[in-house]
Amino acid sequence: MKGLLIKDYKLIMHNKKMFLILMVIWFLALQNYDGYSFLIGYSIMTFVLLVLNTLSLDEYYKSMPYLITLPVKRTTYVSEKYVLMLGFSLFGAGLSIALCILLHRAQWLQILAEGLTIYLVLALLQLLMLPLQLKFGGDKGRIILIGLLSCTTVLAISIKNILPGLFGIQGGFGAMAQNVAVWFMGLPAGQAVLLILVICAICFTISYCISLHIMQKKEF
Numbered sequence: 001m002k003g004l005l006i007k008d009y010k011l012i013m014h015n016k017k018m019f020l021i022l023m024v025i026w027f028l029a030l031q032n033y034d035g036y037s038f039l040i041g042y043s044i045m046t047f048v049l050l051v052l053n054t055l056s057l058d059e060y061y062k063s064m065p066y067l068i069t070l071p072v073k074r075t076t077y078v079s080e081k082y083v084l085m086l087g088f089s090l091f092g093a094g095l096s097i098a099l100c101i102l103l104h105r106a107q108w109l110q111i112l113a114e115g116l117t118i119y120l121v122l123a124l125l126q127l128l129m130l131p132l133q134l135k136f137g138g139d140k141g142r143i144i145l146i147g148l149l150s151c152t153t154v155l156a157i158s159i160k161n162i163l164p165g166l167f168g169i170q171g172g173f174g175a176m177a178q179n180v181a182v183w184f185m186g187l188p189a190g191q192a193v194l195l196i197l198v199i200c201a202i203c204f205t206i207s208y209c210i211s212l213h214i215m216q217k218k219e220f
Contacts, residue, residue, distance in 0.1 A: 004072065004080040008054045012088075015050060022046050026099065036100040040093060040115045044122050047092035048129070051085040055133045064218075074215040078134075082208060085126055093119040120196055127207035134214045 025042060058064060067077065097115035101108045187195065 001076050001080045001083070004067075004077065005084060008051070008080070008084055011054050011057055012050050015053065018046060018050055026096075036096075036104065036111055037114060037118065039100060040096045040118050041122065043092045043096035044089050044119060047088045048085060048122070048126055051081070051088050052129060052133055054084070055081065056137070059137050074218075075212060078208070078211050078215050081130060081134075082204075082211075085130060086123060089122065089126060090119065120200060123200060124203055127203050131207055131210045131214060134211050134218075 022043065026039065058067075064077075068074065093115055097111060100111045100115070104111060
């Protein structure tokens, strides 16, 4: 795995324009925007896209037929992509959180809590993105992901009106969702964090198994 990590690190370092754009966005956001949620979320997604770009480059340069002739197993390749993506995005989150705390020291606890929440939410998105990239490739994977996110957004916006009409729930689903949200907000901080970590662990296991199955069936 070490060799694969070095390979992808060198590929990422060749994309210096993305780091330049990121620094410009940081400068503009910190100069003209008092909030920090956008900055943290944007930084995480930038680092995620840099990692996903390595998949596109592997596909473009037809690296997999070469890699699997070396002592590199398909399971190692999948594991390396997960380690790189989650670790690199965590690095981006830590960097942006530290920068925001330096500029808003009085709100350091709020920034830290919100930054970790944003990272966990985007980590779930990453677990969805990687299997799609492995299955459909770089360009098709991004299009399908954008379509899924758009459908989810539309469904979330209109679900209050759709469900009562289709199933006669009469707002029962909305009330249940509200009760779940109230129950979660009422949990002690330790239990809430533990619950989130358990959900992330389950999602990671499902995503990893799907990605591994995709790679095992893939022909090069």
